[in-house]
Amino acid sequence: MPVYDYECTECGGFETVRRIAERDEPALCPQCGEAAARVVIGAPSLGGGSPDTREQTGSYGMRHRGGCSCC
Template sequence: MPVYDYACAECGNFETVRRIAERDEPAPCPQCGNAAARVVIGAPSLGGGSAQASEETGSYGMRHRGGCSCC
């Protein structure tokens, strides 16, 4: 399952493993239990104005850990 970043207003950022269908829903903070919004970062634009995805970002906006075999 993919790993997503979330930001708790009280405790800061954390990562959690979630299903793709749940990625945009708030996640409970593991420290305080408050609902935390997903951190969404756009892919950088490299040269000539054409948008290119980062090598570490998948098609659903998830980060891949080293050695993943999905892409």
């Protein structure tokens, strides 16, 4: 299972292993037990596609650009 980053407003950041279907749901902070929101960080663009390249939505709602390094 993948590891996701979450940010507790009281205790700070932590990581947890979750199913993909649960990734956007708040996770309980391991220190205080409060619900914490997932931290979403955009990946840098690799490959230098042209500006008019359309974005495509792949599985799990991920966004891809033509020529990205993952597909």
